[in-house]
Amino acid sequence: MQKFLFELNRDEDFQSRYLADRRAALAGFDLSDEEQRALSEPDIGLLFHIGVNGQILMHFAAFHSIEWQDYLQLMRDGLDAHGPVREGVYAVTGYEGVESHSARLTQIGELEEGDI
């Protein structure tokens, strides 16, 4: 799934073919029905939940002219709807969403102010 997005993000000809026929552009990639649906709609929240790296997903969202704040909200909605990220870099230490990360940050405590 990420391979498809990697190819799409960097290849303008591929982007044209995808825009002309999204489902057809998916041919040749090893994708489940869920993944094909997420990529063709596109369902940004589901893609993030499945485990697409944000750096890949961000470019894909920009390609679809999704505004930045909408992009962030779509990912949050995806976590709400589907649960924590299944696999990938965000699942390595458990990406449960914004609130859990905020809570973790508050546990770090006060660090000494470094002079810069």
Add this chain to the structure above:
Amino acid sequence: MSLVFAGVCSHAPGIVGRADQADPAAKDRLYDAFADMRNRLEASEPDALIVVAAEHFANFFMNNMPSFAMGMADYYEGPIENPDWLGIQKTRIPGDKSLSERLIRKVMERSDVSYAEEWKFDHGIMVPLHFLTPSYKLPIIPANINCQGPPLAPLNRAWAFGQALREAADSVPERIALIGTGGISHWPATPDSGKINEEWDRRFLDEWSRCDKDAMLSYDDTQSYIDAGQGAFEIRTFMTISAATEGIEGTVHFYEPIPIFAVGCTIATINL
């Protein structure tokens, strides 16, 4: 010749693409700092600029992921992103294949680096160039450290890469400038985008500015991810510059968290 300039800067796409959404005063302070960095770079009269970046799956993917790579072409293209989204138009950026090859051969003596004769720049290189070499006249030598797809090379290998870059710069007659671009703490392109751990950033920048090798090499990716987000893996790019200028202190000219830019924006140079 040797290094004539070394520094680090942020590269977040929002710095240009979402400039109109930021506090205007904060944006202006950052842009002024970039302009000052550009002046310092130009005053050093470089023949080429090595950009140590943490690209984001524009060229390198998990089917064939080098830990360290350098470009070896006479020109590059970028950005790969939607130009309207990034705020930077697609252009051709000059390289220097001969210089690249001589640098890469030298780097290979100490570090296992891959080379690439094709390279499409993403925001990780285009945003710094937009501010530092806006006329796209200075030849660029791109270098990449995998900071995105684990397993990542350990920090001490990034240090060795920086040392190798320095030896390579010392071995060629050209005047070489070197910058590292990346974030410190940040959660780019995720639902946590905009979160910045300023205390973590200031501690790292203090260590960076003192070239405190032991402190910088003591970071652990798992802990950094928890404390400072996956974007913190990009401290490798900053540390590479430290390694290339080991023993020399740096000056942080600008640091300010700007949430809409999704990073604590940083401009710093080594006191060469």
